Amino acid sequence: MESLAEKALFDTVFGRLETSAKTMACSQKAAPGLALECNECEIKGLSVCDSLEPEEFELLEQIGRTLAFPAKATLFEQGRDAPFVSNITSGALRLSKLLPDGRRQVVGFALPGDFLGLALDPTHMFTADALTPVKVCQFSRLGFSDLLDKKPRLMRAMLNMAAHELTLAQDQMVVLGRRTAEEKIASFLIGMRNRYARIHGASVHVPLPMTRLDIGDYLGLTVETVSRMMTRMAREKVIVIVPDGVRLLDVPRLEQLAEM
Amino acid sequence: MESLAEKALFDTVFGRLETSAKTMACSQKAAPGLALECNECEIKGLSVCDSLEPEEFELLEQIGRTLAFPAKATLFEQGRDAPFVSNITSGALRLSKLLPDGRRQVVGFALPGDFLGLALDPTHMFTADALTPVKVCQFSRLGFSDLLDKKPRLMRAMLNMAAHELTLAQDQMVVLGRRTAEEKIASFLIGMRNRYARIHGASVHVPLPMTRLDIGDYLGLTVETVSRMMTRMAREKVIVIVPDGVRLLDVPRLEQLAEM
DNA sequence: CGTCCACTTGACAATCGTCAATAGCAGTGG
DNA sequence: CCACTGCTATTGACGATTGTCAAGTGGACG
Secondary structure, three states: OOHHHOOOOOOOHHHHHHHOOOOOOEEEEEEOEEOHHHHHHHOOOOOOHHHOOOOHHHHHHEEEEEEEEEOEEEEEOOOEOOOOOEEEEOOOOEEEEEEEEEOOEEEEEEEOOEEEEOOOOOEEEEEEOOOEEEEEEEEEEEHHHHHHOOOOOHHHHHHHHHHHHHHHHHHHHHHHOOOOOHHHHHHHHHHHHHHHHHHHHHOEEEOOOOHHHHHHHHHHOOHHHHHHHHHHHHHOOOOOEEEEOOOOOOOOHHHHHEEE | OOOOHHHHHHHHHHHHHHHOOOOOOOOHHOOOOEEEEHHHHOOOOHHHHHHHHHHHHHHHHHHHEEEEEEOOEEOOOOOOOEEEEEEEEEEEEEEEOOOOOOOOEOOOOOOOOOOOOOOOOOOOOOEEEEEEOEEEEEEHHHHHHHHHHHOOOHHHHHHHHHHHHHHHHHHHHHHHHHHOOOHHHHHHHHHHHHHHHHHOOOOOOOOOOOOHHHHHHHHHOOOHHHHHHHHHHOOOOOOEEEEEEEEOOOOOHHHHHHHH
16 A cells, blocks of 8 residues: 555445455455555466456456465355455465255366456355465456446456356366266366466476365265375376375376376 | 348358358258348347347347257267357257267257357367257357447346356256266256246246257266166156156155255 | 167176275474 | 374275166157
């Protein structure tokens, strides 16, 4: 916060939101928000915001702020009101749906550049938990929705991103419905590698910030099966299990197992 | 076709498309296209087009036409170019993805009001086959894409529909990943009932234009398991199997099995 | 009437889940 | 410093849901 005038503007935009947010899971453990600096953004080129001209960033900066969450924080919960939408700038999240009897399905892992709240739904359709410390760029849902109507290119970027997510979701249906445990693991590892490649560049080292249980709940398997398959792949020299991730030794073999 | 002038316009818009379409699966068995009459549309209120004012329909009419396909026709195939997007006005389609080894995943069934090509991808991500005779309202993809940029409300409708599809896809992930065979069947039947309710009004009679194999490929099950589960539900008086569908006897029981 | 295809049913097999025990590791506090 | 706790991961034994294979029925259609 650099001047009184700027602070006043900031409070005007966020005052009420901060207050109402106090009762919500999303702010339980969040560090206080800071004003945006889109020109310094770490994920320029990956996010929907990139569809705006640099001179339009101030529109975003007026309705957005950055927030930081520690690992294990819950950003929001399935079924709760969704006053905000968020753009992830760093860290990793688990997005999951819970059945009444406790069974869980992880519907995705969100990485930098991913957008939470594409649907602009007034309530959250899944729970979002931080797997690592996370930074997000957060906007009031209604403010962002208004901005979409003023900036068709931003709306187009949202449509493209929603369509891309839909395509990924349909690919994941194939994995869940028609692949064996071994193929599921392979396609998960290849998928994670490809996603990190967009962010950090290609590498055979794939960080896995989620637990085996999370992976199982993503692939429709149990922890034990995930563990057994990964151990087997390591025994067969297809991967090496390292702290916090894996190293891919035989990428062609994995791609063959995962192929669509 | 009502006048020479109109015919000339029609040919201008579709001449090249018809020609190039001759080599494509989508026109193999299609009846010749007719100009649109949006005001007579059977699915007004259900489709994205409804976001336009009636006086804007002529814009759609200029770039669209209606087409009819017989049952079992392939509208388009996974991997092929996608020169058109389509709005379904009647009938039912199976949308499926094929693995190299022949395993198949049905990613959805399309009903009147559904839009094919939400992603505006230049190639098709899945195959679409007619389960019944089908009528669609078809637009050139690029023409439709241009129209989106001119009509933000239409783009907003597309975004909403894409977001809704994404939510459904995530719900289906839960079904595929974390539900038993019996629960899968129940949630499929309840889902179909709800979708028909939007179109024809609520009813305990649920038409099933797809085969047991299609249902299995949608739910990640084999034909045999689908058949066994449906027979069992019929034996337990939860449903009655009738020609071309089922009648739901114990909806509360089904909803309990299907509950999210 | 015969063929084809969808559906059903049964017997058996296997993948994957369940249950249980143990190891490893990080954080906590005496 | 080390015991203690709790969580994650691994591994084994066993079991069950679901898949595989096979046979047979019935309806649609030529």
